[in-house]
Amino acid sequence: MDGMIERRGFLKAAAAGGGMLVAFALGGAPRGARAWAEKPVATDEVDSFLAIDGEGRVTVYSGKVDLGTGVRTGLAQIAAEELDVPLARVAVVEGDTALTPDQGPTYGSLSIQNGGVQLRQAAATARQALLREAAQRLGVPAEGLRIEEGVVIAPDGRRASYGELVGGKAFRLKLDANAPIKPPEARRIVGRAVPRLDIPDKVFGTFRYVHDFRLPGMLHGRPVRPPALGATALAVDEASVRGIPGVVRVVHQGAFVGVVAETEWAAIRAAGELRVRWSDWAGLPEQARLWEHVRATPVAQRQVTSERGDPAAAIAAAPRKLSATYDFPIHTHGSMGPSCAVAEFRDGRLTVWSASQATHNLRKQLALMLGMPVEQVRCIYMEGSGCYGRNGHEDAAADAALLARAVGRPVRVQWMRADEHGWDPKGPPTLVDLRAGLDAEGRVVGWESEAFIPKGAGGNVDLAAAELAGLPRESQINPGNIIHNLATPYAFPAVRTVCHRLETTPFRPSWIRTPGRMQNTYANEAFLDELAAAAGADPIEYRLRYLPADDRRGREVLERVARLAGWQTRPSPQRERGGEVLRGRGVSYCKYELTRTYVAAVAEVEVNRRTGEIRVTRFLCTHDCGQIINPDGVKAQVEGNVIHTLSRTLKEELTFDRRAVTSLDWASYPVIGFPEVPEIVVELIDRPNERPWGAGEPTAAVVPSAVSNAVFDATGVRLRSVPFTPAKFRAAAAERGA
Amino acid sequence: MSQTVAMIVNGRPVSVTADDPQMPLLYALRNDLGLTGPHYGCGLAQCGACTVHVEGEAVRSCSLPLAAAAGKRITTLEGLGTPERPHPVQAAFIAEQAVQCGYCTNGMIMEAAAFLAKNPRPTEAQVRQALAGNICRCGTHPRVVAAVLRAATRG
Ligand code: FES
Ligand code: FES
Numbered sequence: 001m002d003g004m005i006e007r008r009g010f011l012k013a014a015a016a017g018g019g020m021l022v023a024f025a026l027g028g029a030p031r032g033a034r035a036w037a038e039k040p041v042a043t044d045e046v047d048s049f050l051a052i053d054g055e056g057r058v059t060v061y062s063g064k065v066d067l068g069t070g071v072r073t074g075l076a077q078i079a080a081e082e083l084d085v086p087l088a089r090v091a092v093v094e095g096d097t098a099l100t101p102d103q104g105p106t107y108g109s110l111s112i113q114n115g116g117v118q119l120r121q122a123a124a125t126a127r128q129a130l131l132r133e134a135a136q137r138l139g140v141p142a143e144g145l146r147i148e149e150g151v152v153i154a155p156d157g158r159r160a161s162y163g164e165l166v167g168g169k170a171f172r173l174k175l176d177a178n179a180p181i182k183p184p185e186a187r188r189i190v191g192r193a194v195p196r197l198d199i200p201d202k203v204f205g206t207f208r209y210v211h212d213f214r215l216p217g218m219l220h221g222r223p224v225r226p227p228a229l230g231a232t233a234l235a236v237d238e239a240s241v242r243g244i245p246g247v248v249r250v251v252h253q254g255a256f257v258g259v260v261a262e263t264e265w266a267a268i269r270a271a272g273e274l275r276v277r278w279s280d281w282a283g284l285p286e287q288a289r290l291w292e293h294v295r296a297t298p299v300a301q302r303q304v305t306s307e308r309g310d311p312a313a314a315i316a317a318a319p320r321k322l323s324a325t326y327d328f329p330i331h332t333h334g335s336m337g338p339s340c341a342v343a344e345f346r347d348g349r350l351t352v353w354s355a356s357q358a359t360h361n362l363r364k365q366l367a368l369m370l371g372m373p374v375e376q377v378r379c380i381y382m383e384g385s386g387c388y389g390r391n392g393h394e395d396a397a398a399d400a401a402l403l404a405r406a407v408g409r410p411v412r413v414q415w416m417r418a419d420e421h422g423w424d425p426k427g428p429p430t431l432v433d434l435r436a437g438l439d440a441e442g443r444v445v446g447w448e449s450e451a452f453i454p455k456g457a458g459g460n461v462d463l464a465a466a467e468l469a470g471l472p473r474e475s476q477i478n479p480g481n482i483i484h485n486l487a488t489p490y491a492f493p494a495v496r497t498v499c500h501r502l503e504t505t506p507f508r509p510s511w512i513r514t515p516g517r518m519q520n521t522y523a524n525e526a527f528l529d530e531l532a533a534a535a536g537a538d539p540i541e542y543r544l545r546y547l548p549a550d551d552r553r554g555r556e557v558l559e560r561v562a563r564l565a566g567w568q569t570r571p572s573p574q575r576e577r578g579g580e581v582l583r584g585r586g587v588s589y590c591k592y593e594l595t596r597t598y599v600a601a602v603a604e605v606e607v608n609r610r611t612g613e614i615r616v617t618r619f620l621c622t623h624d625c626g627q628i629i630n631p632d633g634v635k636a637q638v639e640g641n642v643i644h645t646l647s648r649t650l651k652e653e654l655t656f657d658r659r660a661v662t663s664l665d666w667a668s669y670p671v672i673g674f675p676e677v678p679e680i681v682v683e684l685i686d687r688p689n690e691r692p693w694g695a696g697e698p699t700a701a702v703v704p705s706a707v708s709n710a711v712f713d714a715t716g717v718r719l720r721s722v723p724f725t726p727a728k729f730r731a732a733a734a735e736r737g738a
Numbered sequence: 739m740s741q742t743v744a745m746i747v748n749g750r751p752v753s754v755t756a757d758d759p760q761m762p763l764l765y766a767l768r769n770d771l772g773l774t775g776p777h778y779g780c781g782l783a784q785c786g787a788c789t790v791h792v793e794g795e796a797v798r799s800c801s802l803p804l805a806a807a808a809g810k811r812i813t814t815l816e817g818l819g820t821p822e823r824p825h826p827v828q829a830a831f832i833a834e835q836a837v838q839c840g841y842c843t844n845g846m847i848m849e850a851a852a853f854l855a856k857n858p859r860p861t862e863a864q865v866r867q868a869l870a871g872n873i874c875r876c877g878t879h880p881r882v883v884a885a886v887l888r889a890a891t892r893g
Contacts, residue, residue: 068839068876195835202840203831203847204824205775205815212774245740245757264769265761336779336787336841336875385777386839386876417780632835636881640838643877666784666873674866677879 041101046129046171048101049122050079054167056150058083058090063103064115065095066198067357068386069640069696070633071111073196077629078116081182081190082123083130085150085162087197095359095381105358107389107458107511108481109597109694112629116692124179129171134160184627184688191688193632198383210355210382211340211414218342218410219248220264221403222271223465224257225423228659229507230281233257240275250274251406256469258403260411268416282658284506291327294431297502300455306487309494311437314446318437322530326434326523328704328722330654331427332663333512334671337385338415339392339424343400345408349376354397355384361460362394366401369466369473388644389480390461390510392424398463418664425461425510426654428454428479432486432523442535444546446494449527451486451520454479454509455501461510479509482516485701488524489554489591490546506656513644514700517592522722525588525705529572530718538569539587539709547589554591557600557622557685561587564683565602565620572713581606586709588702597698598624601642603706604678607714609733612726614711616646616678621699623682626690634695638682641699647672649704653723743808747771748817759805764788766804767814775815775844779873786845786872790814796852815844818851827851830889831882838876845872850886859890 040047041061051059060079066072076090093099095106103115127147134152135142137160144155150162184191201207226233232255241247241259246266251258257276261267285293315321341354350372356362359379367374384393396413404411415423431452437445459478466473486497532542540562547554561567565585574584584607589600604618619642628634651670655663663669708719717733741759745752747767754766762781767773767790779787781800788800791813819825824832827850837843846869853868854860860868865886874882 068841070838195832196837198840199832199835199837200821202837202843203828204819204821205773205844207840208774209777209841211777212768263757263765265756265758265765269758334875336785336839336873337777338779383839385779385841388875414778417782417784636835636838636878639880640877643879644875665782666780667782671873671875673871673873674869674879674883677866677877680880 039099041099043101043103043118044175046122046125046173046175049119050126050171052162052166054163056085056089056161056163056167058085060090060092060119061100062092062094062115062119063101063360064111065106065357065381066383067106068383069637070196070630072198073194074112074629074633075116075119076197077189077194078120079123081187082120083127083150084147087189087194089150095356095379097359097363097379102360105361105458107357109592109696109698111694111696112692113596113694116629118175120181121175121177121179124181125173125176126171128176128179129173130162130165133165137165190629191686192630194630196633208382209337210342210353210384211337213342213353213382214412215342215344215410218412219260219262219407220267221258221260221400221411221413222267222416223399223413223419224259224271224274224276225419226255226278228278228281230283231255231278233276234279235277237275241270241273244270244273249407251403253469256402256465258399260403260407271416284656284658284660286658287656290429291431293506294429294452294502297504299500300503301501303483303499303501304496305483305499306495306497309446311446311448311494311496314494315435315437315448318445319440320438320534321435322438322534323433323435324527324530324720326432326526326720328430328519328522330429330507331512331648331652332421332654332669333388333391333424334669335385335387335391335420338417338420339396340384340412340414341393341397341400342410342412343397343404344410345404349378350401351378351380352397352401353380353382355382355387355393356397357387357390357393362397365394365460365463365473366398369398369463369471370401370405371472388513389515390425392420394461395423395464398465402465402469421664421669422661423464426507427512427515428505428507428509430519432520434523434527436527436531438531438535442537444492444531447488447492449486449497449523451499452502453482453499453516454505455503456509457481458511461508464508477505477509479505480511480515482519484520484593485517485524485590486520487594489551489589489594490528490543491548492546513641514697517590517697518645518701518704521588521590521701522704522708525590525702526708526720529586529705529709529712533572533712536571538571540567541569543587543589553598553624554589557598557624558589560683560685561600561602561620561622564622564681565604567602572709573716574713580610581608582714584710584712584714586706586711586713588706588709590698590701592694592698592701596693597695599698599702601699601702601706603710605707605710605714607711607729609715612729612733614650614707614724614729615676616707618679618681619646620681621683622685623695623699624685624687625693625695625698626687627692628684628686629692631684631686634684635682637695638699639680641697642680642703643672643677645700645703646678646707649707649722649724651723651725741805743804745807745809746811747773748813754804756804760803762800763790763802763804763807763812764799767799773814773816777841777844779841784873785842786849787842789845789848791848791852794852794855796849815847818847825851826889826892827854827886830885830892834881834885834888836878836881836885838878842872842874842878846874846882850889854886854890862887
């Protein structure tokens with residue numbers, strides 16, 4: 001096959017990739033800087049995604065990374081399936097800018113939907129090439145060949161293994177969009193609940209997180225952040241930490257201050273004891289008046305995300321008008337493990353080990369900050385603590401790079417808990433105004449919504465260190481693609497949905513699991529419930545009325561969740577008013593970004609109307625993400641979405657004073673715990689003939705509204721302000737009573 | 739004043755010399771002994787990520803000074819079981835696939851193992867209560883509960 005030619009550089013890079021996993025496991029460091037640019041990483045080449053060595057072992061190179069979601073296993077399944085090799089023979093190298101294709105950041109529930117589909121095409125292309133090569137060698141037509149466990153077998157029984165056919169050579173092929181994908185009936189690995197590859201190591205304590213990575217001669221660094229977000233360091237008293245054994249250096253540039261020490265504990269002590277005179281700054285809004293502040297923020301741009309008819313006129317003429325405002329607070333990612341990175345300068349080049357969800361972007365940001373050519377920077381992904389979006393991983397990498405450059409030795413930085421809670425970029429505050437008109441029969445005649453959300457999209461979030469040190473950065477805010485799902489999936493006769501994109505937002509914004517889609521779906525699905533109640537209609541029946549008749553998959557998740565929950569058709573609220581604890585159920589529905597994964601949910605709650613305490617007792621969910629690669633993996637993602645978002649809905653809210661974040665630990669930023677986690681029932685709808693869609697986020701979209709709707713059903717009290725704390729319930733109940 | 743502290747870690751006598759004997763045990767385990775099963779999560783005894791067994795009790799190693807571990811028997815996740823001889827809780831975590839990012843998993847397993855040693859046949863509510871001080875942000879809770887109950891019935 002002329003597509004396969006020997007290339008030393010490629011081999012070396014592949015070896016560096018395969019060897020790297022071993023090196024990590026042994027705690028050593030991968031070297032071989034010369035291999036950096038020698039392996040193809042273009043997204044249209046098979047070699048960018050796959051290599052097969054002389055033993056027939058497959059290495060997958062993935063720009064999408066496993067953020068603790070299990071996607072590594074899903075990607076390995078896809079490659080093993082299309083190549084017909086045992087899963088155990090597949091290794092995955094993730095997010096190494098020198099070795100893996102730039103498939104975009106790992107966000108937006110796109111790892112399988114985009115990354116997996118690209119990999120599948122690369123593997124299918126490779127399989128075709130292997131068949132062609134075998135046909136030539138064995139002197140038989142390719143059509144008569146079959147493949148078993150990485151061995152091509154001729155009708156007469158002669159065999160040629162992948163190792164013999166391609167081992168040690170590059171494919172040199174473009175991805176072939178026409179290379180046939182295995183039909184559902186031929187699949188043996190994809191679609192199965194294959195156990196995750198990483199779990200045994202995690203359970204025996206032998207998994208190597210970025211937090212566990214060590215280099216020879218490595219020092220430990222800690223940033224010392226200002227007590228007010230906009231303060232700068234006027235004077236740094238190095239003498240104040242000189243007495244701590246092991247302190248190597250205090251680094252100070254503008255508002256960036258950090259310490260470097262021989263041991264981690266010395267660095268922690270020095271960071272705590274370093275005396276710094278900071279300038280004063282108090283530029284944050286008053287938390288109690290956050291929503292006034294949001295409304296008063298200058299608007300950079302108005303974006304109409306859907307428009308049909310003249311809803312304003314329709315609402316004005318309607319016999320029944322409803323309006324409401326929903327708000328969703330500022331959140332921290334709150335990763336279990338504070339962000340961590342290791343940086344090393346060597347021969348004028350920088351290598352950074354980071355749990356970044358976007359190493360290819362991080363590389364560019366670091367190069368910009370440090371004034372280095374991007375080719376001189378390499379970022380290597382190592383798994384960290386689950387991150388749910390752009391948390392502090394990239395910022396820790398920037399801290400480590402600045403400190404490593406200052407001391408000329410490798411530096412590991414791990415943030416403290418207060419750094420993580422205080423300085424990760426935040427999910428911005430979201431405010432949505434809604435208005436609707438109903439006719440005499442309770443039909444929606446017009447729907448209008450206006451969201452107040454920061455400008456920007458899914459680009460890069462500036463590195464905190466660059467901002468603090470006054471070094472070059474992009475100077476843009478990017479909260480994620482937060483306009484999605486403000487437009488509704490319902491066929492109302494007149495609609496207008498508008499996003500007011502604000503110039504600024506109080507904290508450096510970023511995306512946290514289901515950014516925008518969740519806040520917008522929350523407002524829409526709760527307000528729609530208000531309309532159903534006003535119309536005296538059953539909430540599921542009311543939704544089905546407005547779902548387009550041809551959206552069969554959407555209707556199916558709703559109908560199935562009704563069956564799953566044993567839903568009784570009746571309007572909300574329920575009529576039972578005896579006793580202190582009232583029970584109710586609420587539904588919610590989402591078609592993710594109006595183009596992909598369908599989710600419907602029913603929340604069942606108990607509300608203590610005296611204390612205001614809300615207990616979610618059961619959460620039921622139907623989920624259609626098209627073809628399922630690993631059903632247990634998808635189920636785990638759905639469960640995780642439900643629990644994480646229940647925590648955000650019921651408990652989480654960043655607190656701050658005029659200077660900085662004040663919710664700096666788990667006591668001041670409470671999250672859901674074992675006693676509060678409900679029973680979760682998940683029904684997955686597998687569609688093996690459809691394309692696979694994402695599952696990492698969509699379920700989160702339906703959680704806050706399902707709970708608001710269930711609380712309303714139980715009590716008649718409508719919650720429109722997250723988190724739904726007992727105090728918020730009591731206030732809403734009092735207002736309703738008044 | 740630097741101090742050398744002798745302990746039994748995972749069945750082996752070891753000693754660690756630290757400049758500051760008030761350094762939490764966690765850093766001695768992770769950095770001096772290379773035992774990275776326990777993780778730093780909060781340093782405040784709030785999350786459980788750093789949990790180890792000290793004389794069989796679940797203890798948060800981020801908040802135990804090294805000096806206080808002198809002469810004690812310490813078990814970390816690495817010493818609890820191995821792939822060849824897994825602790826029943828470890829085997830159950832694999833069977834239930836009760837891990838996502840796994841950063842909390844050390845704490846879940848160590849807390850649960852210490853709990854089951856005292857209460858081998860708990861109810862589900864007791865399991866939830868026993869783990870009430872352990873945080874998981876990825877939402878593995880139902881699987882963790884299932885795993886602990888599985889370990890209890892098969893352990
Ligand atoms: S790190 Fe010890 S309890 Fe959180
Ligand atoms: S599995 Fe990620 S924090 Fe628990």
